[in-house]
Amino acid sequence: MKLPIYLDYAATTPVDPRVAEKMMQYLTMDGEFGNPASRSHRFGWQAEEAVEIARSQIAELVNADPREIVFTSGATESNNLAIKGAADFYHKKGKHLITVKTEHKATLDTMRQLEREGYEVTYLEPQTDGLVTIAMLEAAIRPDTSVISVMFVNNEIGVVQDIAAIGELCRSKGIIFHVDAAQAAGKVDIDLQALKVDLMSFSAHKAYGPKGIGALFVRRKPRIRLEAQMHGGGHERGMRSGTLPTHQIVGMGEAFRLAKLEMHDEIKRITALRDRLLEGVKDIEQVFLNGNREHRVPHITNISFNYVEGESLIMALKDIAVSSGSACTSASLEPSYVLRALGMSDELAHSSIRFSIGRFTTEQQIDHTIKIVHQAIEKLRAMSPLWDMYKDGIDLNTVAWVAH
């Protein structure tokens, strides 16, 4: 078996070889390298045609009109454009925005920036299972609330929010509803004819497409207006200027086309692998699955291994590429803000690992992962003073720790 085993599909996915093959046809002199905005020759026309096919493929996956798809550099840019663009355009309605503490930084930091510009933001604390309720939103909505942003699938714990119900609420109150669907496209069914969502962000590289390309769905009926955040040649109907990267767009289109074709079989296969993983680790003591058990995607599984520290666990799992709920490996030593927002203690948050499964994960890889996890937990608990204390029946909350 080739090591390390990649189980970090929520961070990024490899480009599907079928997608890469397609993209290569849009780069060189022998391919369709033209600028899609060139109106005076074939090179431009052909590139434009490729872009429009991709736009349709993306729209088809989520049952939208191709004219509702605006290309961006990725979901981060889409979130920025959606939230800032709508807040700016509709600022006369009000300057209050609502989001959730477990959102991606691309949403939270955009909100922080708007706060600096004079907007007020309510950050909802979800339930301990990661979900927000309609009651929470209703309680937070004010007459001057202009935009609500809630992610579809959480990137750390994989829970799926009730986007349909939140959409109904927003529409009934005349509030613009933005959804970050970076982790949702190709993972859950999305029907934008049925969902009352006004703006939805997509990313290609979470769905076997290339990095550096994404899209924003901007509803036409009822029509949603945005203040552009990137100015220039007026591409994408003035909402996002900049030469369209044909090869990236073609890649995203092909990735989304494949997702539409294969996602239901893929979900079944990944669910079986996820169940196999959970079954394999469930006999380890003091192991907890984070987030709601039912409303979740099978691709993302976040598990806490109590009394074992996350970064050392990742080191022990060096043959498996996973990520820590703890951000210890970055410059910040804070535990995951997502897990903290669920009310989890710092130490349990520090002990959490995200396993994310994808298209190329095999049963054999999962079995090997289970074996390595068992070995790692055994080794680290044998070394852990906290495990000894737990085994001795000492309640760690009663110990007078010397914080540093």
Added chain:
Amino acid sequence: MAYSNKVIDHYENPRNVGSFDKDDASVATGMVGAPACGDVMKLQIKVSADGIIEDAKFKTYGCGSAIASSSLVTEWVKGKSLDEAQQIKNTDIAQELALPPVKIHCSILAEDAIKAAIADYKQKHGG
């Protein structure tokens, strides 16, 4: 994170993991850190009648450099007098393991663990 080979060696082959009987009069224990911060180190020393650290063991909950720092100090304190062990500096630990700047706190914690164990010994034996 790019750890030095020394950190990886101590992490993969930790020296002197384990515990002594804390009720043994020659044993002293230093426990420092907090679970909420992501590191707890327990360092135990076994001290001879003439004040020499004969043996040391550790258990650590923490990142790779916390484990490596505590593993390293168990090696360093062995054979030293309490006064000599008291002189071990976090900067020496950090330098030996080539700890990255964000992990310096692990070496500070290891130094604290030595000091806490020595203090425990002195308290047990009437200062």
